[in-house]
Amino acid sequence: MALRPVHVNIKALDASxxxxxxxxxxxxxxYSPGVTTYxxxxxxxxxxxPVVLGVDVVPVPEPxxxxxxxVHLDLATTSAAHQAQLVARLQALGATAAHVGQGNxxxxxxxxxxxxxxxxxxxxxxxxxTGPVAAVVVDCADLGxxxxxxxxxxxxxxxxxxxxxxxxxxxxxxxxxxxxxxxPDRKTVPDxVHLDLLPHPGDDQDAEVARLRxxxxxxxxxxxxxxxxxxxxxxxxxxFCVLAPS
Numbered sequence: 183m184a185l186r187p188v189h190v191n192i193k194a195l196d197a198s199x200x201x202x203x204x205x206x207x208x209x210x211x212x213y214s215p216g217v218t219t220y221x222x223x224x225x226x227x228x229x230x231x232p233v234v235l236g237v238d239v240v241p242v243p244e245p246x247x248x249x250x251x252x253v254h255l256d257l258a259t260t261s262a263a264h265q266a267q268l269v270a271r272l273q274a275l276g277a278t279a280a281h282v283g284q285g286n287x288x289x290x291x292x293x294x295x296x297x298x299x300x301x302x303x304x305x306x307x308x309x310x311x312t313g314p315v316a317a318v319v320v321d322c323a324d325l326g327x328x329x330x331x332x333x334x335x336x337x338x339x340x341x342x343x344x345x346x347x348x349x350x351x352x353x354x355x356x357x358x359x360x361x362x363x364x365x366p367d368r369k370t371v372p373d374x375v376h377l378d379l380l381p382h383p384g385d386d387q388d389a390e391v392a393r394l395r396x397x398x399x400x401x402x403x404x405x406x407x408x409x410x411x412x413x414x415x416x417x418x419x420x421x422f423c424v425l426a427p428s
Contacts, residue, residue, distance in 0.1 A: 184337035185379040189236040258316035
């Protein structure tokens with residue numbers, strides 16, 4: 183048993199507007215199957231997508247705080263010219279420069295129209311086949327504990343664990359990476375961005391949730407009420423949801 187990430191969940195005051203931004207940013211389409219705005223590849227809604235992680239933008243009444251998100255997206259580029267063009271296009275769409283203490287780095291840090299930070303990475307060979315999203319990046323303090331938890335939780339392969347970074351990717355070798363970065367700051371506010379996970383066909387949602395609790399996940403009450411998904415937190419308190427098979 184193991185779970186697969188199926189999309190990145192972003193909370194927004196105006197889910198439609200933020201969804202449209204991300205659709206334009208990634209070159210994908212925005213779909214509105216219900217109260218959320220789902221962003222995925224063009225050609226019609228396919229969920230779960232067999233390769234990419236979609237973006238599901240969920241309306242909430244609270245604006246983002248000024249605290250930096252501990253989960254963000256890194257966007258891939260193919261050349262220095264592409265990086266510059268993408269940054270300019272994103273700013274024309276409503277992105278703004280963001281300062282998170284990054285210093286002099288080869289990537290560009292931006293924020294979407296509601297302040298969710300993301301990075302436009304410099305071209306890297308490792309990102310040449312990821313699609314527009316190079317990685318989902320999670321800040322953490324105890325890299326070893328996070329690598330152990332998420333390596334057991336997911337059906338993705340653990341590619342690298344160093345003193346400062348742990349990297350996972352789908353065992354099929356497709357789509358974005360999941361990166362955990364050691365950072366000095368600690369989680370202080372609820373996550374504005376999180377992963378949603380899905381059991382494989384034939385696997386039991388309750389059994390998967392029980393397995394995650396045994397690995398160190400804790401139950402999370404966000405006022406979600408009676409819903410078909412289960413809200414949990416990883417060992418450092420990052421929220422995530424286990425969805426019901428559909």
